Amino acid sequence: MKDICVLLTVTGIALAPMTVDTQAPQTHRFVPTVFYTTYSFAHPAALRIRPGDRVVTKTIDAAGVDWDSKNVSSGGNPETGPFYVEGAEPGDMLTVTFEKIETNRATGYSSSLLAPYTIDPAAINSRIDREPKRMIWNIDKIKGIVSLDSPDITPSHLEVPIKPMLGCVGVAPARKEAITATTPGAFGGNMDYAGLNAGVTVMLPVNEPGALLFIGDGHARMGEGEAVGTGVETSMDVEFTVGLVKKRAVGWPRLENADHIMVLGSARPLIEAFQHATTEMHRWLMADYGFSERGASTFMGQALEYEIANVVDPNFTVVAKVRKALIRANRP
Amino acid sequence: MKDICVLLTVTGIALAPMTVDTQAPQTHRFVPTVFYTTYSFAHPAALRIRPGDRVVTKTIDAAGVDWDSKNVSSGGNPETGPFYVEGAEPGDMLTVTFEKIETNRATGYSSSLLAPYTIDPAAINSRIDREPKRMIWNIDKIKGIVSLDSPDITPSHLEVPIKPMLGCVGVAPARKEAITATTPGAFGGNMDYAGLNAGVTVMLPVNEPGALLFIGDGHARMGEGEAVGTGVETSMDVEFTVGLVKKRAVGWPRLENADHIMVLGSARPLIEAFQHATTEMHRWLMADYGFSERGASTFMGQALEYEIANVVDPNFTVVAKVRKALIRANRP
């Protein structure tokens, strides 16, 4: 038996009584064959796991194409899962620590037009080239780059560093809603955050028994904001370990990596995504790090960082971040 | 005579015929005594300078207090300047390279409440502590930190690294508008970008003869988004060199530092700030770096980075960024 929740050791701050499991953690190998395009309580569990267990699995790309380039699902971010976490009940917090998020085929695709709402309406009206095309990128894990050759564009060769991520990590939504896999929200979902890489722990609210964890929508690379509406969409090998914190309210998805704690707010308009992320960070600093209401505000005013994850999904996503070194330097 | 425009040598990409000045660049020492709280064509030039000239000057804090802690102006970001740049005409681009932005007194102040529009309205309704207080920070340039001691908050001691910046760099606006020094726009102004530090070149449109450059609103430190409505507000020693690119349209302020080229869009709502920045970056990549319309889009989709500069001023500011290393790797 071991400390099952990785995030505790990262910040070194005791969070709460954790689920202690008398059974040794297991590693599950799960190759999905059925995929879902809604986050919903209504889907049957694909696999039942326990807090502390590790899952070794795969995701297909946003259009339903797998690691063998076979089209195995209709599109719209078909999800692997749902994983039923034993003991998870509404009001708990699920933690998902990603040990591995790695591309597993040689190509990915992207769009080639800046998406609606990313550019000025007048720029849409005046552009010459209006039909979106699907661009095919080569994924070179050895060199660590994704690259593209196309006679339709200048430059005809493009290349950028690889940085594998998952666009989608979510649980069954609250209030028995079933939400398309293209949408992010308080339940996680299609947040499309370029920083959701291996090494990250994602913390999500539990709305339904078993939480029902879904993952999908891998990108070999994605620019911040996802301004063309896609990353370099591809299939992935994924390994993650789940944990559970009982009776811990979490308003919006929280992330932790080596350097930062983060909150991902999702909404339209963009400012509301910002507001959700900032409000939840304020609550988090008060609840877990000992800040008073005004202390948290004063600190945040000079310490916050932000990222814009996406402005193309049905809800936009903003990330509020605080450097863990600053929290350590400002421990009450 | 020398290459007067620093940015040219940074990217190593020839931009345009530059103003060549037969007179040797001069260094001007200018200690301001009159300050303006609007950006306007109507203010008389404080100093006339030539492209290539360097200015060694000072700014007072946002409330009008100077380096000797004397209140020398009413508040609202009182500006140093305007500097009249000889030869600058509407349609040109002014460049301002900051060699030095450094605090010059021992204290700064901040607010202590998360500002309107930064948190959920429901969080405003439920907060207990609603009256803003002015917090005084100590500025320690040797240790490189700003710190605060207050019995009103927990923790009662706060400290964060120093990172001096100017909130305001602007020129006289277009269309004979006079705009308060608290507002950012296409003319620059109160963009409140935490990345506007020494080492940055700012590129601004010229709307009036002489451009009329204003600077002010120094912060020893500011969290991204400026969520409490202030940084650590203080006075500054500033050194900058101006350049001029003739007949070069620039829709929104552009920045360049060692690592990035950037565009700062300012508007409400936040998404329009994002749109302005993204649209201008698209134009910039096409105009100066050889990308085609679709090539720029496809590249940006996987290369863009964003920062949220402020969400508290009359217009909000979003920064679209592209890493210069990626531009060099994707030269047509």
Next chain:
Amino acid sequence: MKDICVLLTVTGIALAPMTVDTQAPQTHRFVPTVFYTTYSFAHPAALRIRPGDRVVTKTIDAAGVDWDSKNVSSGGNPETGPFYVEGAEPGDMLTVTFEKIETNRATGYSSSLLAPYTIDPAAINSRIDREPKRMIWNIDKIKGIVSLDSPDITPSHLEVPIKPMLGCVGVAPARKEAITATTPGAFGGNMDYAGLNAGVTVMLPVNEPGALLFIGDGHARMGEGEAVGTGVETSMDVEFTVGLVKKRAVGWPRLENADHIMVLGSARPLIEAFQHATTEMHRWLMADYGFSERGASTFMGQALEYEIANVVDPNFTVVAKVRKALIRANRP
């Protein structure tokens, strides 16, 4: 057999081949006992009806209280239905003509605080009276007013004219989503439009076989915008007749009454609700009234009217309206 679709006779403009039913229309009396708080394809049909049929039914209030003041459901706009319309298939348009929307008990309730997002954040911060209270209104159908007596407010007596409406009219959403009954969208739902009174025909897209029509959330009266987050919430007697137009795309709910044709766009931010409504009206004028692309724009520019239905639900709703007299005067 008769012309089953009321809207055709109102504008006098032939729309499309209609479903002709060889069976005489029926009137169904349906008293609901089960209520749903999501719009979803997954709920079993409460009643199967045919195009041309009339339904005489009832709705309970938003909190689940019925015409006998009994609490018969949990809250969140519990819906009557779903009504399965025989022959309705995805791609068709369902029409629902309301002959009667009438209060059926003596009281309703409202909130007493202006809701988040309806007032300036600074006004939220400075208000003295922050706890919402439930206010009970008397409904006097004879006098035609709703009135309130409360010692907690000045004036202690309030009265406004009765104007019964349904907040919710919706069908099963597209893409197998299940959406809470508090949310409006392209499928209709909780649009909270004060103009959805007896005499109105609502036109909705069919996303699932049978369409699955839900109604609920009656208000004896509601101010535009629903600024306190409620109308005068109460139970209703409702009578409606359904019709079906085969293979007719409808992007957003359309309404028609004696004077206007209307489109209800729902989204956040508010401008997107406006955009959806305006765009769909443009399409409608081109598809059904003979306008060219530019002709519709030019006409709309001088003819449009708008209402703000709600700014308090998960999506806000804006109504774009054109007077039918103007359409008749501008027939190609």
Next chain:
Amino acid sequence: MKDICVLLTVTGIALAPMTVDTQAPQTHRFVPTVFYTTYSFAHPAALRIRPGDRVVTKTIDAAGVDWDSKNVSSGGNPETGPFYVEGAEPGDMLTVTFEKIETNRATGYSSSLLAPYTIDPAAINSRIDREPKRMIWNIDKIKGIVSLDSPDITPSHLEVPIKPMLGCVGVAPARKEAITATTPGAFGGNMDYAGLNAGVTVMLPVNEPGALLFIGDGHARMGEGEAVGTGVETSMDVEFTVGLVKKRAVGWPRLENADHIMVLGSARPLIEAFQHATTEMHRWLMADYGFSERGASTFMGQALEYEIANVVDPNFTVVAKVRKALIRANRP
């Protein structure tokens, strides 16, 4: 000497000690020859008038063309004025009652494309017809219609009722700003409200000595929202009477006509315009009509009406309205 402020007699509610002028009101006939395209304290008074005085004057169209079809100014809503009101000081409220707003030539012009931000971005991308054209309308005051004949559109003949209005009524802005005549704000300006017709009283804050009243931008007709970016732009004969209420704060322009009191909030995004209007109406009901904080909220929730004035100017404008009959029925 007479009661100089028309609004007092309309609602029958005593507002405040009014300026009583010992001199008889005068009627000034003023034909403008100089026009301004900014609202600014810096423009010299065109005419000095006293509270109670009437002005008989003219406005030219938005492009600078007058009643004789002569181009007498550059465009951007060139304004008649400024009128300096004797005795007006910062903190006072200026009232402007329009007795006449009437077209004075045979034609007006409009745009022909739905403007940016009025339609979905995807609809912009897919439209075939993208170049704006200037459409010329005939103004027939006898028949009471404006009409258009154009072979470029279907229908080739359009006609709608005449409804003359002023797009611009404003004073010199606060804080020494100079703001383009295309922009609305707290100072009034280019609100583009189709309900600003003869019979309306406009109430504006006084920011500068003499208030400095500007008027302009007449429309023979305008659809709500001004979705094509123009009304039917034309020149006007205007008659108005000014009044002054000393030491009366007004946050946003207030209007009163025979049926309604109204507040016009202007901002981007649209929701902030809504928030400003609603917040100011709340204050107004408390300050002048005897409502308590919660009483005003409860009443407004069931009594408010809204209009969307424009979504095309640099700030958008929303009108919050309350029927005067409802105020009279709910007098404390």
